[in-house]
Amino acid sequence: xxxxxxxxxxxxxxxxxxxxxxxxxxxxxxxxxxxxxxxxxxxxxxxxxxxxxxxxxxxxxxxxxxxxxxxxxxxxxxxxxxxxxxxxxxxxxxxxxxxxxxxxxxx
Amino acid sequence: xxxxxxxxxxxxxxxxxxxxxxxxxxxxxxxxxxxxxxxxxxxxxxxxxxxxxxxxxxxxxxxxxxxxxxxxxxxxxxxxxxxxxxxxxxxxxxxxxxxxxxxxxxxxxxxxxxxxxx
Numbered sequence: 509x510x511x512x513x514x515x516x517x518x519x520x521x522x523x524x525x526x527x528x529x530x531x532x533x534x535x536x537x538x539x540x541x542x543x544x545x546x547x548x549x550x551x552x553x554x555x556x557x558x559x560x561x562x563x564x565x566x567x568x569x570x571x572x573x574x575x576x577x578x579x580x581x582x583x584x585x586x587x588x589x590x591x592x593x594x595x596x597x598x599x600x601x602x603x604x605x606x607x608x609x610x611x612x613x614x615x
Numbered sequence: 616x617x618x619x620x621x622x623x624x625x626x627x628x629x630x631x632x633x634x635x636x637x638x639x640x641x642x643x644x645x646x647x648x649x650x651x652x653x654x655x656x657x658x659x660x661x662x663x664x665x666x667x668x669x670x671x672x673x674x675x676x677x678x679x680x681x682x683x684x685x686x687x688x689x690x691x692x693x694x695x696x697x698x699x700x701x702x703x704x705x706x707x708x709x710x711x712x713x714x715x716x717x718x719x720x721x722x723x724x725x726x727x728x729x730x731x732x733x
Contacts, residue, residue: 540718542718542719542720544660544720546660551710551712551723551724551725551726552652552660552710552720552723553723554719554720554721557718557719557721558719563721595659595660597660597662599717599718599719602674602676603662603676603677603678604650604662604676604717605662606659606660606661606662607659608659609659609660
């Protein structure tokens, strides 16, 4: 299986902060990575697909970058509704695997 | 609008089976596949598999392939996932999600809690 390692596992940040979450794949996956946001008790929501493509309807303060094994999700200016857990997912190999998640909390 | 509506919560005993349904609306069902993802209490996301929306092409995670069957009913735009020989580790919220070609899950159901307990 391709292992996806996110860092940090959690972070505390303030509204308007710039936040960066990283995801490292155990082997090269090209740009076949997605990013999801999940709030407690709700289903995940697609933010970014194919490493850097913004899903329709998602705020432009979210952006993704990277290729190969190292990827980042950036929130340019954290808003109150962005406090959630974020997951990366690779779709290069099977089974598709997710990172362990990064919980973004209010400082 | 695109919606995936899943069946209600289930409580099952170890060794039993459960069938979760996922009814799609707001798009052409046969043009997209359906992925299944589960989440154990307090844990992360686990991809279980993907099934085509128009034929019997299905890809399973090797971790569940011996006990899971994913099917579709195009006449009702509904996807199903059947899990056999349930164990306590199968206790989780099960999600279905629209997924064109087993690469991006763009719309998700609300989740179905399956509890396995004696």
